[in-house]
Amino acid sequence: MDYWLAALRIGLGFELLLYGITSRADWLQMFTLHPGSFVTRDLTEALVTLGAALVPRVSWLISAGEFIGLSEATILWIVWSGLMATGLCLVAGIFCRSAAIAAWFLHLSAIKSSALLSYGVDNFTSIGLFYLMLSPLPDHLALDSRWRKWPTKNAQLQSFWRRILQLHLCVIYFFSGLTKLLGSGWWNGESLWRALTRPPFDMVPSELLIHGKYLFIPLGLGICLLETSYPVFIWPRRTRLIWLVGVIGMHGAIAVLMGLYLFGFIMAVLNIAAFGTDFFRLRDSKAI
Amino acid sequence: MRFQRAYLIGFALHFILLITVAFRDLFAVLADGSTYLPAALEPRWRVLEDATFTVLGQRLPPNDPMRETIAFYLHAAGIEAGYGYFAPNVPYSYKLVFQLTYPNGTTEYELPSVGTPETGMRLPTLLDFIAANRYEPLRELILKMLAYSVWQHHRDASKIRAVFGAVITPSIAGFKRGDEATYAVVCAYDFGFSKTTQPRP
Numbered sequence: 001m002d003y004w005l006a007a008l009r010i011g012l013g014f015e016l017l018l019y020g021i022t023s024r025a026d027w028l029q030m031f032t033l034h035p036g037s038f039v040t041r042d043l044t045e046a047l048v049t050l051g052a053a054l055v056p057r058v059s060w061l062i063s064a065g066e067f068i069g070l071s072e073a074t075i076l077w078i079v080w081s082g083l084m085a086t087g088l089c090l091v092a093g094i095f096c097r098s099a100a101i102a103a104w105f106l107h108l109s110a111i112k113s114s115a116l117l118s119y120g121v122d123n124f125t126s127i128g129l130f131y132l133m134l135s136p137l138p139d140h141l142a143l144d145s146r147w148r149k150w151p152t153k154n155a156q157l158q159s160f161w162r163r164i165l166q167l168h169l170c171v172i173y174f175f176s177g178l179t180k181l182l183g184s185g186w187w188n189g190e191s192l193w194r195a196l197t198r199p200p201f202d203m204v205p206s207e208l209l210i211h212g213k214y215l216f217i218p219l220g221l222g223i224c225l226l227e228t229s230y231p232v233f234i235w236p237r238r239t240r241l242i243w244l245v246g247v248i249g250m251h252g253a254i255a256v257l258m259g260l261y262l263f264g265f266i267m268a269v270l271n272i273a274a275f276g277t278d279f280f281r282l283r284d285s286k287a288i
Numbered sequence: 289m290r291f292q293r294a295y296l297i298g299f300a301l302h303f304i305l306l307i308t309v310a311f312r313d314l315f316a317v318l319a320d321g322s323t324y325l326p327a328a329l330e331p332r333w334r335v336l337e338d339a340t341f342t343v344l345g346q347r348l349p350p351n352d353p354m355r356e357t358i359a360f361y362l363h364a365a366g367i368e369a370g371y372g373y374f375a376p377n378v379p380y381s382y383k384l385v386f387q388l389t390y391p392n393g394t395t396e397y398e399l400p401s402v403g404t405p406e407t408g409m410r411l412p413t414l415l416d417f418i419a420a421n422r423y424e425p426l427r428e429l430i431l432k433m434l435a436y437s438v439w440q441h442h443r444d445a446s447k448i449r450a451v452f453g454a455v456i457t458p459s460i461a462g463f464k465r466g467d468e469a470t471y472a473v474v475c476a477y478d479f480g481f482s483k484t485t486q487p488r489p
Binding site: 022023024025026029030038039040043051052053054055104108112116117118119120123124125126127128129130160164167168171172173175176178179180181182183184185186189190191193194195197198199200201206210213216259260261262 | 295299302303306307310313314317318322323324325346351356357359360362363364365366367368369370371372373374375376377378380381383400402403404405406407408409410411412413414417429430433434437455457459460463464
């Protein structure tokens with residue numbers, strides 16, 4: 001079944017909504033050309049397009065809007081509203097394919113035009129939206145299938161796209177873990193300590209963290225091993241749940257201890273979509 | 289059958305690019321000498337990193353269609369960057385402080401202000417970029433834009449000094465000894481704005 005696709009669609013829809021809500025207060029300042037923004041859009045876009053001129057950006061939409069007489073601010077709010085609307089459509093499963101394509105385009109344009117204010121969460125959302133856009137939508141839980149009676153696509157294609165997402169996550173964690181293992185800081189606990197005390201991620205006071213000083217070495221090494229061995233232990237059914245819970249727990253801890261809630265959420269969504277929905281399906285079939 | 293073959297070719301190309309980007313960043317880390325591997329190997333890592341540039345089309349002329357297509361695909365799929373977050377070691381964080389001087393000689397200090405904590409989590413990317421950037425005019429321009437955004441709320445200030453520095457947090461042992469975080473200045477610029485000033489690139 002295509003529970004994985006439903007999880008990916010709904011999760012990414014919520015991620016877009018959260019992105020919109022949390023960036024609303026700074027939206028104009030992130031993208032405007034007017035002085036007074038953090039970094040003006042034209043400078044950011046010039047830096048991004050140095051290596052990739054074809055990458056979508058907000059300026060394209062603004063140029064198109066200005067052609068029909070709309071102001072920059074109006075177009076920026078249309079882009080923001082578009083992101084929110086596509087997020088809602090994805091959550092509900094209405095016009096799934098069109099919403100996924102529009103969400104990918106708008107999100108990619110937004111993060112490239114504010115590249116100097118982007119971080120990991122934006123990349124992972126991009127990855128998710130790219131796969132979602134190409135996946136065989138709608139899934140059977142989407143309103144498109146239930147209400148509009150659009151047929152779901154064949155199972156072979158479902159498996160193909162899910163496998164790509166699974167392999168991508170394996171690559172992500174393997175390289176992330178391997179690169180950490182190459183630094184001495186992850187062997188002696190200093191990197192974990194520094195990650196948690198580094199502004200602005202220092203959510204927990206150092207005075208409190210120091211009480212857990214004996215945990216920094218095992219936890220730091222544990223993170224490295226969990227990530228590096230992910231491509232091995234996430235596949236067997238016996239170890240899958242342990243690794244999945246471990247990785248989602250790690251992202252949950254990053255969210256709570258470092259304030260990276262959106263990052264924690266998107267990683268949980270990608271992991272659950274790739275490897276987690278089997279467990280729910282198993283519970284369903286037992287219940288039946 | 290034809291569709292299956294097309295999907296498989298697409299899959300293979302996608303993963304070649306994905307793995308190549310991941311290796312590119314891994315080799316870059318190794319070549320930088322920030323790992324505990326022997327320094328003698330660094331030139332070899334650099335050669336391997338160069339090889340990944342070739343695979344990714346980054347050795348082609350800037351406007352080459354193949355280079356542009358690959359670059360577009362990498363960005364579109366979200367795979368243009370590797371996955372070495374907080375690795376091999378967690379870097380120092382950076383801080384930007386604005387010293388505002390008023391005509392009567394009083395001074396005030398401000399930090400870059402954002403509307404939500406989530407945007408605050410995005411600022412380190414900008415500060416890391418400023419730190420990593422060795423091109424002085426670009427660094428000065430970005431700091432001037434940020435200073436101008438602060439000046440918007442303090443239009444009486446006659447001068448703004450932007451002080452950019454690294455926050456060096458104490459190690460576990462240092463913290464136990466009572467060491468505190470220190471601020472090492474990387475660069476500082478003085479800017480003056482009048483009501484007609486518009487800092488543009």
